[in-house]
Amino acid sequence: MNATTLLVRLIPEYGQFALILALLLALVQAGVPLAGAATSRPLWMAYARPMAAGQFAFVLVAFGCLTASFLFDDFSVAYVADNSNTRLPWYYKATAAWASHEGSMLLWSLILAGWGFAVSRLARGLPRVMLARVLGVMGLVGSGFLLFILLTSNPFERRLPAIPAEGADLNPLLQDVGLIVHPPLLYMGYVGFSVVFAFAIAALLEGRLDSAWTRWVRPWTHLAWAFLTLGIALGSWWAYYELGWGGWWFWDPVENASLLPWLAGTALIHSLAVTDKRGGFKSWTLLLAVATFSLSLLGTFLVRSGILGSVHAFATDPARGAFILALLGLTVGASLLLFALRAPRADFTGFDWLSRDALLLINNLLLVTMTVSVLLGTLYPLILEALGLGTVSVGAPYFNTVFVPLVALLCLFMGLGPLARWKRMPARELWRRLAGAGLLALALGAMLPLVYAGRWNLGVSLGLTLALWLMLSLARDLLGKLRRGATWRAGLSRLTPGYWGMWLAHLGLAVTIVGVTVVSNYSVERNVRLALGERVAVAGYGFTLEALDERHGANYVADRATLAVARDGRRLYTLHPEKRRYTARARPMTEVALRPGLLRDLYVALGEPLGRDAWSLRIQYKPMVRWLWLGALMMALGAALAVLDRRYRQDRHQRRHGVPAPGREDVRS
Amino acid sequence: MNRRLVLLIPLGLFAALAVLFWSSLATAPDGRDSARLGEAFPAFELPALADPARSLDRSLLTGRVTLVNVWASWCAACRVEMPQLAALAARGVRLVGVNYKDGRAAANAFLGEFGDPFEATIHDPSGKLGFELGVYGAPETFLVDAQGVIRYHHVGALDTEEALQVILARVKQWRSQP
Structure with missing residues (x-):
């Protein structure tokens, strides 16, 4: 055996060592800065950033080693032997790294470390104590998952001495472009919420939540949400063309697992807007931040423990389930306890029953109701089983019955939201601005089925009316804003990326609703x-x-x-x-x-x-049917656009120049 | 103080969930006895899945021991048990399906995809028959004797060899009854 082959043969060992080193660095990243923040020791707090970089580097090396093992067809590695084959095209070999449990968890850890690294790079303006706490919490979560991989799901485990001559091949369902991009995007979303979670824990520890905090958190939330939206949409698209049934959403437990943090995250985005602009909903925002990431973890647990039957059959292993459950219990339990002890005092800022604040409150209530009903439907089989009542599937009928009316209500209020003012909105003015849009939506919605299919159809009319209502009220809002400037151009220049992001994302939902309505009724x-x-x-x-x-x-x-x-x-x-x-x-x-x-x-x-x-x-x-995913793409783009808003960069500007940025005034603040 | 108690609610809910998960990890699924056991199969008059013009009623279930399987195309567990149902049919067990809260096209596509082990399938889009049977979800399986009386009930997928053996034994037992 020459030196090169030996080096290649040892790749899994390098990966293993890198993973152990990453765990050690993550433990330091968790322990030292948090202790430093608690005892006000700047030197200890300064450990946070280099450790975050180190952890990321070593998980990246481990991940690279796994990918290399696939490319070199090293079937002595059990995970490679189970998920690859010499005849597999090279690009599927490279992406088979995350085709199954062990590699998926490694990808999870890589992305978590990546987000931590991004925070440590981009959040330079953050107060030192806050940064130490945020990165410390992320280090804690990271250590938990690295420990999980090393103890129960090691992707580098060897199958010695009987090395198989040929691998079992990648699951054919997964030999597809959809697979290449779907898990990374989904995990970017899931794990992205860990940043928001870490910020929430830091705020609870510090007992301080000011507008600077919300301005730090909002772009990270938008970004994670954008990734999650893309991930879910891609998953739906992949199921559509790859599973061969032509369905695009099955209310499968694995799909629901991704929908739960998405719904909670959507509520969080809107609650953050209130906290940012009006200083209200503070405890609620913190709770949502904790809940969103907890639901991401819960999704991981449900999928990985295999306690729910699913079309996405994953390997089941009670030890793994128990470990993730313990991890979930510690993370979520501790943060909810901290929340109960430290949540800010009553933060009610007065507002009228008709105001943007009130509409956002309704939005939050509806989204949380949706989250809870999806959670209940997903867990219902488990509850029955725990009570000794047998195993059943709760399927589409339940979810559609509960979900569709809630979405309809949400859309109804969503049309009003962007046009309503903070604190107080006279009903007469709202009526004056939106009556036209509402009536036009009703009339068009009623007529369109007749034009499209030659027959009345109440379901289609309802869906299209809601979508049109959203579109027309958005158009009305934009026109009103443009008219407010001296010229159209002046009006246009006053609009911020934050506004355009909202506009595009809301329009995206309308487009998705059109797609869902038409494809469900006229297929x-x-x-x-x-x-x-x-x-x-x-x-x-x-x-x-x-x-x-x-x-x-x-x-x-x-x-x-x-x-x-x-x-x-x-x-x-x-x-x-x-x-x-x-x-x-x-x-x-x-x-x-x-x-x-x-x-x-x-x-x-x-x-x-x-x-x-x-x-x-x-x-x-x-x-x-394409409108479904087109709308999701618009939502994701909208969220990404909002990240670019200047108000999130004001702190940096202020630090550099000592004065607040001249930034455009927010249109309605 | 009161407010702090309110803030503890999320923690309490989560603790309840955690206990649920813990018990789900530890325990195996168990059967549930139907309240319908020993009673006649409820009367119904519903169209056949394969042919909407053909109406089916309780007479379908008399004369021979029959296994009635409640299924739907939206149910993942039903997909899992299709090979077992095919195996039962291959061993001479008479199977009748109840297609529960499902669309005709989706249900037929499901049978096209996974095979059709049923002698006939009753189309129950509103779930009325399922309600009469006391079905909680899908899949559930009922053993009906030659007189049309429900004799055995299985909740969840017939996905183990053990469940299959139990069913076969019961079929044999009720076939030999006069």
């Missing part, structure tokens, strides 16, 4: 048997089965059908749905043929072969 689905040369018509499109052949991929063999799609006698597209058998796992996979479009998707999946030259096929017509 057409046909299960047909087609023999060679036969034709079937679905939603005005003719589908002809033209050919059946076999195709060989790198690590699979596929039965491939060729379908011609025609409309009004004119041939439009050729579609190639496949049924793949991945050789290593002998597992069949449906590869959907999709023809995407802004107004409709055509979706063809192969079912089973029915004798010679005939297959069962599922053909679907999905109108406006």
Whole structure:
């Protein structure tokens, strides 16, 4: 064995050592600065930043080692042997690092350390004590997860001496671009809320929560929320085309696990706005900050412990479940206890029942109700089981019944929010500004189903009315703002990125609602048997089965059908749905043929072969399904845009120049 | 003081959740006896899933020992137990499905995807029959004897060999009854 091969063979050991070093640094990052902040020792507090950098560097090295083990096909590493194969394309090898439990947790830790590092770099203007506490708390969380990896889920565990000659291959479901980007984005969101959580704990420890604090926290919250939104949307898109059922949301426990912190995070964003602008809702904001990250941890626990049945079958291991539960109990229990002891005194700032404050309060109540109902629905099977009542699935019927009316109410108030003033808004003025938008939305919403489908449809009317109400009130608000300047250009220049972010994100929700409404009501689905040369018509499109052949991929063999799609006698597209058998796992996979479009998707999946030259096929017509994800993209972009707002950078400006930044006055403050 | 007590509520709720999780990690799922045990299968008149024009009623369940499986396409646990149901059908057990609170298209697609072990499937989109049966969710399975009386009830997926053996034993037992 020459020196180079030896070095390559030892890569998992370097990874292991790097992980242990990262844990040690994280422990120092947690202990020393927190003790320093408690005893006012600047030198101890100064440990926070270098330790955060060190922890990040070593977790990065560990992660690099795992990726390298995959690229070198080191099947002596159990995790690599279980999730890779020599014939797997290199890009899937690299991303298989987070295909399963151990690697996912390592990615989690990497991202956590990454956020910590980002805080230590970007938060230079933060008071020393605050920075020490924030990074200390992040170090605590980081140590917990690194310990979890090292004790129960080590990705570098060797399978010696019987090294398999070939790996078991990556789960075919996960051999897809969706997988490459979905988990990292989702984790960026989940873990991003740890920053907000750490800030909340620091504020509780310090017993101080001022507007400087909210200005520090808001951009981090927006950023984490933007990532989580993208992650959820990508997950939904991936399920849509990869699982082969054409569904985009299943109310599956794993999906719910990501929706919970998203809902709580949405409430947090709005509560923070009140705390920032009006100094109200302080305890509530802190509680939401703790709750949002706790729900991220809870999601991790639910998914990783396998206590809930799910289509996303993950390996189940009671030891792991117990460890994460202990971690969850310590983190959440301690922070809620701290909250009970240290939450700021009553912070009621007077406001009218009709004011932006009141509307944001309603927003928070509704979002928290949604969070609780999704949580209850997700845990209901567990509760039944704990009471000895057996295992069941609570599915879409429950969630749709509870969720849809709450969303409708939320939209109703959401239309009013941006136009209402803080503290007090005369009802007459609100009516004057919005009556037109409301009536127009009602009229258009009622008519549109008739125009679109030729029939009245109450459900569609309701959905579209709400979406139109949001869009029109946003348009009305923007027009009002533009008119307020001497010229349009002057009005435009007064609008801040924060305002545009809100505008875009709210519009995004409206777009998503349009997509959900139309695709849920006007989708057409046909299960047909087609023999060679036969034709079937679905939603005005003719589908002809033209050919059946076999195709060989790198690590699979596929039965491939060729379908011609025609409309009004004119041939439009050729579609190639496949049924793949991945050789290593002998597992069949449906590869959907999709023809995407802004107004409709055509979706063809192969079912089973029915004798010679005939297959069962599922053909679907999905109108406006893209709007779902387009809206989510707008929400994420909106949140990211809000991060750029100048008011979040004023402190830095002030420090540099000794005077407050001349920044534009916020439009409505 | 009062206010501090209010602030303790989140902690209390979380503690309750933690206990729930702890017990879920520790305990295995257990069966629940149906209040319907020993009673006649409730009367119903519902369309067949495969053919909306065909109406099904209680006479479907008399004459032979039948396993009635309540399922839905939205239910993840139902997906898990489909191979077991197919195995039961292959061993000569007569299966009838109740498609519970589900859309016809989604349900048919589900059967297209996972196979159809049922001799017939009753389409119960409003969950009325499920309610009469005292179903909490899906999946649940009822053993109905040749006289149409419910004799055994299983909650949750039939996903273990043990559950399968119990079902087979019961089917045999009730087949041999006059």
